[in-house]
Amino acid sequence: MPDTNVAPPIAFIDLDAQRRAIGPRMEEAILKVVRSCRFILGPEVAQLEAELSAFAGVPHTLSCANGTDALALALMAWEIRPGDAVLCPSFTFAATAEVVAWLGATPVFVDVREDSFNMDPASLEAGIETAKRMGLRPRAVITVDLFGQPADYDALLPIARAHALKVLVDAAQSFGATHHGKHVAAIGDMAATSFFPAKPLGCYGDGGAVFCHDPETLDVLQSLRVHGQNNEDKYENIRVGMNGRLDTVQAAVLLEKLRVFPAEIEARQTVAARYNAALADVAIVPTVAPHNVSVWAQYTLRTPGRDRTAVLAGLKARGIPTAIYYPKPLHHQKAYAKHPVAGNGLPVSERLAGEVFALPFHPYLDETTQDRIISAVRDVLA
Template sequence: MLDRIYLSPPHLGRHELNYLHKAVEDNWVAPAGPNLTGFEADLCTFTGVGHAVALHSGTAAIHLGLRLLGVGPGDEVLCPSFTFVATANPIGYCGATPVFVDSEADTWNMCPVRLREAITDRLSKGKKLKALLLVHLYGMPAKLDELLAIAQEFDLPVLEDAAEALGSRYQGRPLGSFGEVSVFSFNGNKILTTSGGGALLTNRADYAAKALFWATQAKDAAPHYQHSEVGYNYRLSNLLAGIGRGQMELLEDRVKRRSEIFTWYKENLAGLPGLSVAPATELPGSRANRWLTTVLLNPAEPKDGASQTSATPESLRQHLETRNIESRPLWKPLHQQPLFADAPMYGGAVCEDLFARGLCLPSGTAMTDDDQRRVAKALREGLAA
């Protein structure tokens, strides 16, 4: 049996052990300690954002971010449909309703045209729009100039979900630095991992202090346990933050390697019938971290003069499994999920088509050239079947 090739497994070096050993030696194993404050400082230095609060997940960071922006029962939050469910679930935690917006075909992120349509229609219906939650999907920068201009026009604060986009840049500026509140994820499959973890970033000191307060059970200033607000057990541990510190030292190398993997796929899969590596090109002046390399299939029915295939993402995924290779469909749009059956949706054709035709390929930075050749060979076999 060939060794399994995973989609995006953790990739640790020796750097992490230095911080972990130090934490154990000094008995700093709680959700406090020098690794934690050091990791937050590393994130601030990298992004240029003034404050960071390290948390146990990106989902927790989105939840606290929405609370900071005042989202509550009866409110609506604009959100892309084409994203992981963790983007939208915290909207429900706050008692608010997501308003889903379709993607545009260039970056697969939120469509500015559909966003404007959604805002004007919801306002005409007397709805209370509270925030814009935008995502950089698969590490590809969204069309921020257009999206942020619309948010400013309608006085909507922006929560930037950069969970998949650490190391990506827009107009030379790091993603995660554009929102009034921004979030990262350090889940085991991300380009930088702390096993599980996330962070909330903001330039507002009062927001950072409040997020830290809520994340540590909202303990009032008293010698005993006194609580006036609902809090959460959301803080990252000092041990896991040590892994993050070691990973930060390798981040630029990891981004470079993901880009090399993407380029190899793009060049070596170019001749396969009915398959294309996409989205192929970043926006001018931008850099995608290429967290996952994704492909689209052109179905057997003629489409824009492109070569076609009778293979589907699911048939290819199953064929890759027979070769012990993990792959995954693109995100299923949230407006198609039973959980959000009653949520408003604007557009839908673009993200529905992407889901119907797309597949994520193994993209881990520890992949070898032989691993990539195995994937390419399996794809050729699956397309020919």
């Protein structure tokens, strides 16, 4: 007979719990698209764009195929090109720098702060000077709201303005977060997000969006999204673009998920607060600036001086899944090692890459499961 005392496995992000909570409405929304056969740019796409704009307080939203395309579309609209420098953090996912390299421009890597994992304003200043010394044209900065918390825009925006840099907010992990009550998608010159399934607001495949403030930029983005077409004549191509459309099924999924998103953001605060209260005496827990609201895309701990491999092995033995975001900063990755770094190096990014690990986290994580995770972490770190 099976052992009924064995604890059930824990999902790192339990997407099925959300699916069960949403229920038949989601299935009906998908079937509606299937029945309509309007699979590309159907009416749900325009509806989603309008509702995302209303939610985020941004005049214009353009949906697209994924978060990487969203970043690329923004840079393409600004005509970023070879000889340009785009400042971005090294402690992040590769897509942030990848889109810069796609366009032949140069990513200049900047360090982050230990307390927030986000871009260090002093390192941004150093990175701008590094770019100028190399004969590059500093054109833009891609801030990354890592793990769901907005970056230090009070410090970063004035630096960008002083150097005439465009600001692209990489909100792939932070859509729904706020800075001084303002949604992150409304900060900067443009913002981009991802709807990858594991994101706080995720679809059932790939998806993304770009947010902008004026109709002229939106017109360019719409053209770029569909092969650089003339928006009045799709068979006249007036610029080089991409095939970056969001399909209608994913738009329908996101519309249903957007209905429960505010409640999920609140639930994320509750789970994070409970983790912090229980683990602050055994590890360095994440902190959120008083003027910020994080959407907690990941819950990341640090245990300096501990053997992380042994810690993760101990948690695995107790049935607790973990993940490392990110084990190697971009300036140490083979694909990006040739690109410049700010100042004399990026010591914080390098140190964090060797310390961080993330625990299971999602808005449907019940207290019984939280307690099991907390107990295991405390046991391993005792």
